[in-house]
């Protein structure tokens with residue numbers, strides 16, 4: 089039987105730096121846990137644009153459709169800010185999401201005990217925080233047509249379309265209910281049903297799916313109130329489900345609450361492939377961080393924990409995911425810190441690869 | 452010469468309770484400061500629906516177009532949750548905004564010294580915080596067509612349209628630059644130009660308007676990063692300008708950061724009328740708070756400070772606005788607190804009208 093396959097797309101900025109540490113972890117699993125992966129690597133984002141003039145080459149897209157899981161670093165950077173919209177680094181990422189049909193984006197916002205002091209919130213409000221945001225990732229205003237900048241009379245108008253079908257809402261909602269079932273059975277759905285018809289349909293479909301999950305306590309919240317409540321008392325939430333654009337903003341807000349931005353992974357999941365595994369891409373929540381690129385300062389943990397999510401969701405290796413997460417927690421408890429996590433007394437920063445060393449040692 | 456005119460629309464929930472205190476303040480100005488207003492009162496939201504079957508009667512709309520300023524309390528409540536979209540309480544508010552063409556919504560997020568402990572953020576991050584969010588209020592996804600729930604194949608699809616013309620962006624941007632000029636000359640514009648073409652046009656027009664304000668230091672931020680930065684380090688901002696939907700979420704997020712939600716006013720301004728005054732509506736940022744309605748617990752300060760904004764922006768009575776704001780600060784410094792502001796030792800809550808008494812006494 090052949091090994092499960094992984095396509096690594098390090099991307100731009102600190103992407104390659106953090107991904108280098110993930111590669112070491114992957115190798116460790118092959119050598120020490122008899123869990124070998126067939127790993128290939130390719131370009132995405134600005135790196136792909138530099139090589140091919142497009143942020144994702146068709147060959148890379150084809151490879152992504154063939155592997156068991158994609159690991160992505162980060163895309164974008166000031167160098168590419170003035171590119172035409174159609175070839176911006178982000179389009180590479182969005183094409184992967186869309187063509188792989190990764191409709192369910194899981195974004196944990198978790199506050200690590202050792203790092204609770206880093207939150208801008210008072211410690212008691214965030215200590216132990218563990219929220220899962222499920223963001224619909226393949227529809228809504230990100231992909232709706234018509235879109236563009238058009239002439240109208242003697243001026244231009246910028247148009248985007250928020251658009252959700254019942255089945256798009258349903259599959260995202262279902263994945264959120266499934267997660268709620270294995271967590272605390274509490275789900276909050278967020279939209280602007282008081283202002284947007286797409287939000288009304290969203291709420292209606294979520295209510296309908298709820299009938300299949302009678303054990304889950306479902307609530308609804310307007311997205312503006314959701315942002316408030318996240319800031320006021322984040323621990324009131326367990327699983328949150330919301331659309332692509334609200335999910336973009338609310339999950340970043342929630343991530344920042346934890347104070348652990350360099351620590352947070354994500355999984356983007358689609359329908360099962362022929363082999364039963366979901367189509368999947370894993371990436372850290374943080375971006376390409378051009379300000380610290382090339383300085384060996386980046387924190388590789390978010391990317392490493394993204395690989396832990398891959399172990400759990402793509403490879404049914406929950407125990408191995410636990411092992412990796414425990415190694416990260418142990419390293420943090422030991423006081424090992426990259427530069428983004430400094431501020432406490434008596435702590436010396438380690439480099440990106442030294443953090444990798446420490447995690448390998450803890451494994 | 453006739454007195455300036457004000458239309459009061461108390462609305463639903465705690466709206467009438469807090470507005471009752473504003474009326475007392477208005478009377479005080481007539482009696483003690485020789486600043487009399489012609490005040491009329493009418494219905495909006497659920498209250499209008501109960502009386503007329505619509506959330507805003509045409510006669511009320513006509514009155515709103517005739518007066519110098521509208522003061523609105525709050526709209527909505529669980530009683531109206533299942534009404535048809537077209538007659539929901541919110542539609543009354545949105546109709547006022549649209550027909551009065553109130554394109555510039557000013558939402559200060561200010562942390563009152565006496566209340567800095569109420570923020571969920573660490574005190575040093577919010578003490579002295581004073582941000583002004585300028586939200587475009589009459590366009591974008593709130594009003595764009597097509598919109599609705601349509602049949603498509605064998606399912607339904609919910610559609611809303613984000614839509615901005617150059618002139619709509621320009622006038623909102625201009626009002627933000629004007630505000631920046633009288634504040635710290637720092638403006639941050641937020642959109643998702645990396646994903647939405649309407650955001651690209653937004654950024655382009657803001658950059659063009661910037662040429663008329665060379666003294667203002669302009670920056671751009673993606674809205675998801677904006678939410679993060681507001682939570683991480685809100686004091687980095689002074690004036691923020693953004694669209695209707697992002698403004699809805701980001702301003703609520705910013706408001707909650709201050710811990711002073713019951714304290715925050717807003718002004719919605721349009722073009723100048725024949726008398727030179729801008730078309731204007733003033734309302735507290737908080738909602739109708741059905742959970743505390745009828746219990747004399749509501750904090751009237753947000754609504755009173757909304758009237759202070761009316762004094763400043765509609766009636767060119769900046770000194771009187773300062774006087775009213777100073778009275779509020781004095782009362783807070785004295786430890787007078789409504790129930791929403793409790794938590795400290797040795798403080799006894801006052802009722803809504805007792806807070807009104809205290810502010811009148813301080814005036």
Ligand SMILES: CC(C)[C@H](C(=O)O)[C@@H](O)C(=O)O
Nearest residue numbers: 164178181182336645646675
């Ligand atoms: C890079 C950008 C296109 C992307 C998004 O808006 O979805 C990012 O912000 C994210 O949340 O993954």
Ligand SMILES: CC(C)[C@H](C(=O)O)[C@@H](O)C(=O)O
Nearest residue numbers: 282283312527541544545699
């Ligand atoms: C009540 C609602 C329609 C409104 C909005 O979404 O604009 C409110 O949230 C606000 O921010 O004033």
